[in-house]
Amino acid sequence: MTFAETVREILADASKAPERPTPGNLAERISREAERYLDRVRFDSAQYVRHPVLLWDDWEVMIIGWESGQLTPVHDHRGVLGGMAMLSGSLLEERFMTPGLVPRLADSRIRPEGDLCDIGPTTLHRLISKTPRAVSLHIYRPPLRTMGIWDERGMIEIRPSTFDVGEEVLARAAATPAGARC
Ligand SMILES: [Fe+2]
Numbered sequence: 001m002t003f004a005e006t007v008r009e010i011l012a013d014a015s016k017a018p019e020r021p022t023p024g025n026l027a028e029r030i031s032r033e034a035e036r037y038l039d040r041v042r043f044d045s046a047q048y049v050r051h052p053v054l055l056w057d058d059w060e061v062m063i064i065g066w067e068s069g070q071l072t073p074v075h076d077h078r079g080v081l082g083g084m085a086m087l088s089g090s091l092l093e094e095r096f097m098t099p100g101l102v103p104r105l106a107d108s109r110i111r112p113e114g115d116l117c118d119i120g121p122t123t124l125h126r127l128i129s130k131t132p133r134a135v136s137l138h139i140y141r142p143p144l145r146t147m148g149i150w151d152e153r154g155m156i157e158i159r160p161s162t163f164d165v166g167e168e169v170l171a172r173a174a175a176t177p178a179g180a181r182c
Contacts, residue, residue, distance in 0.1 A: 004171035006033050007054045007061050015057075023083030023139035024118035030061060031085035031116075031137050036175045038087060041065040041135050042165055048072075048129070051170045052163045060143035062163070063170060064136050066091065066129035074103050074126045076148040078158070082119030082140050086111050089134025093117075096124040101154045111136075124150065 001009075010029055014021035034053075041063060042049045048070045053061040066089065074096060091111045096103035103124060110130065111117065119125070127136070149157040 001174065002171065003033070003037050003173050003175070004054045004056075004167070006175075008056050011054075011056065011059050022118070023081055023141050024116065025083070027083040027085040027116050027137060027139055030139065031087055034063065034085075034087055034137050037063075037170055037173055038135060040170055040173055042169060043067050043133060044164075047164070049164045050162070051165050052167045053171050055143055058142040060138075060140040062138045062140075062144075063087070064138065066134040066136070068129055068132050071128040072126045074124060074150040075159075076124045076150070076155075077119065077121065077140070077144055078146050078148060079121045080140050080142060080144050081121050082123070082138060082144070084111070084115075084117050084119060084139075085137040086113050086115040087135040087137055088113055089129065089131035091134055091136060092128040092130050094126050094128070096126075096150075098124060098154075102152060103150050103154075 007030055014026055043065045045067055049065040051063045053063055093109055093111050094105055095107040097106040144161045146158050147161055148155045149159050
């Protein structure tokens, strides 16, 4: 079974449960599966690397490989609900309020390995890698197609959300069967 098929099964199972599944409460289960694929995650000294894992139904799952100091712009998710799990390394997350429609830092916290968090539909934030390498898992519902990009003047652009590698890197990868490793 490929990584994408495994994640799809987790999402399908969760959708049958009485509680409506959210990205935040699925992050832990999917992150346990993602451990098997960490050695396939790519890094680039020029820019963090966004890997597609699954676009299915009303869900998106993505993994990002970070090198030290790489950072996102300040961005919002256009009303999409998100969840994040730290698979390895640490990120600094800065969250912003928007008094007068310009960003003002409201909260800053380290997200260490194993950290799980919800990212609400109105969250405005940025992420900064704080370890030599870091890997984070992101889940969105519905899929994140666009993001609002902000600077000190306010929102300056609505930018498509894109991937940096093809799905053959992670989504189509199959886990090594138990016992196959020496
Ligand atoms: Fe984000």
